[in-house]
Amino acid sequence: MFAKIYQPNPSAMTSGRAKTHHWLLEFETKGSTIIDPLTGYNRSVDPRSQVELKFETKEEAIAYAKNNNIPHRVMDTHSTSRIPRSYADNFSYDRKLPWTH
Template sequence: MAARAAVEEDGDIAPPDADGTVIDRVDDSLSEAVRPPTARLGEGGCDCEETALSDFDRSWRRRAFGATAVLKNEDPFKLSQLKEAPIKSLDDLLSTQEKHEGLITVDKKVDLSTTTGVPEEHIKTRMVRIWKPAKHAMQSGTYNTHKWKIEFDTRERWENPLMGWASSGDPLSNIQLSFSNKEDAVAFCEKNGWDYSVTEVVSKQPRPKSYGANFAWDKKTRTSTK
């Protein structure tokens, strides 16, 4: 015997019928509500009865059919005349004029050494080295070699008998600053009034060499073990 569709009010699965069949969910009942009445066989297999539709089922079916009719009768000419939203570039959204109204543009270089509060002895007498770290002997990758760094010159030190370390009265002795490129590091030193020197990167192209070349019999290429 076919299972009858019955749904509880709270939307959960209803208890099973007397014959033990499980009842359908709310979505299945609503989808069946918009369909025309269907006939099913009774227990004897000969008598037929139509499913009765409630007032809610009839109103739901009218709404579904009405919405479908509106979509079908829509004028395609009017749809073609509808204008889409204008496409704006990312620069117009991120770089707005209101965002840059408070910026002040200066043509010449700015010296901030008089306003930073750094003592004069750590401005005029300091030498800054701008460099880019290279790979060490045990390194095969390129980690920690993409940033430019600045470091200050070494001042006087003395041995500390308490710990056996070397102490210094220089507040800038162990400071390292990282920059994405060399130009930013140079501009930072010029703004603070420091003298600087730039250590350029020496690019060395590795020569391809096979492992078997270390054991070649040729006197020009073989490595002596004595």
């Protein structure tokens, strides 16, 4: 069973960068999930799918996986470029695009 080591991306619904500065080691699920007939939630018979370990750096996560003989895969992050804007820029006189509503 492989583990994947990655740095989480921020949610698309927020502009904040909180909880994205650490690295995660997660086990991939081996079997399929079963739909619980009572609640309708997906459940798995594999308890490793619930394990999520947090590390400060990528090197710490890789060292942990190697020390415990865990086959792992490192997924590098793609940095996104942000255009710094302030709220006052929405109302400036020299906007490149006119106000639409």
